[in-house]
Amino acid sequence: MWVLVMIEGLTFAAYFVVYTYFYRQSPDLFLASQAHLDLTLGVVNTIILLTSSWSIARCVERSRAGDYKAALRNVLLTMAGGFLFAGIKLYEWSVEIGRGFTFTTNTFFSFYYFLTGIHLLHIIVGSIALFVVIHQLSSPARRAQEIIETGATYWHMVDFLWVIIFALLYVMR
Amino acid sequence: MGISAQARLALGWxxxxxxxxxxxxxxxxxxxxxxxxxxxVAAGAIAITVVKVRxxxxxxxxxxxxxxxLRYLTDSFLALFVIAMLATYRFA
Structure with missing residues (x-):
């Protein structure tokens, strides 16, 4: 899983450098577009994802300790965080589209929809990984610690990728 | 006595x-x-982001x-990321 994390990290790092390059070519356009984003929603979504990352870390810790009931509770909390994040992201997109800001509006919004869209795709894949973790934890016949920790590692990657996307799209100027 | 794993995770959060x-x-x-x-602000955003990722x-x-x-690998990756981002911001 760490190999996948490094490959994904390198791929996204390339996206972030390219974004910064384009931002430096047209800073006024990018900043005028950035001003239309809802920074508060970005912060709320960041805290939701950080909290979900915390709960999946607790899930791993409880699972290592043999407390599978608490581990299951924590992975369900993680899953709820993922769904909440996705719901807020879709709401945010609907607001932006309602204001007339779509993928083709300008370079900033192309990056905005591309980066947040590809991240949302990772949330979906991460949710499937969480389902596998739930499946593992829900029966004493399974509970393979390696599978549980692999799912958790993927979810943490989804979390840190968002942390970088948030800083670039919502904060950097 | 060190803090428990649960408390350490809570502090991290x-x-x-x-x-x-x-x-x-x-x-x-x-x-x-x-x-x-x-x-x-740009340098601050990049710096605090890397701290969060770490x-x-x-x-x-x-x-x-x-x-x-693995720790060397992830730290090297983060260091290279900061250099690439700051260089792109400064020289692009």
Whole structure:
């Protein structure tokens, strides 16, 4: 899983450098577009994802300790965080589209929809990984610690990728 | 006596949330009129982001208990990322 994390990290790092390059070519356009984003929603979504990352870390810790009931509770909390994040992201997109800001509006919004869209795709894949973790934890016949920790590692990657996307799209100027 | 694993995770979350709230303040504190490029805010955003990613990797992903090679690899990656981002911001 760490190999996948490094490959994904390198791929996204390339996206972030390219974004910064384009931002430096047209800073006024990018900043005028950035001003239309809802920074508060970005912060709320960041805290939701950080909290979900915390709960999946607790899930791993409880699972290592043999407390599978608490581990299951924590992975369900993680899953709820993922769904909440996705719901807020879709709401945010609907607001932006309602204001007339779509993928083709300008370079900033192309990056905005591309980066947040590809991240949302990772949330979906991460949710499937969480389902596998739930499946593992829900029966004493399974509970393979390696599978549980692999799912958790993927979810943490989804979390840190968002942390970088948030800083670039919502904060950097 | 060291703190428990649960308490350490909670401290990690508190730190990450605190840094996020600081980034919120940084992103929303600007003068009247349109947003202008601000190298200090850009460098600050990149720096605090890398700190957050490192906390996630070390504490939540438990890399601090992983083989030293993995820690070197992730730290080298983060260092290269900061250099690439700051160089692109400065020279592009």
């Amino acid at each position: 508190l730190l990450l949330t605190g840094i996020t709230l600081f980034a919120w303040w940084m992103g929303s504190s600007h003068g009247p009129g349109p947003l202008r490029p601000d190298p200090a 906390v996630i990797i070390m504490e939540f992903m438990d890399a601090r208990h992983a083989p030293r090679r």
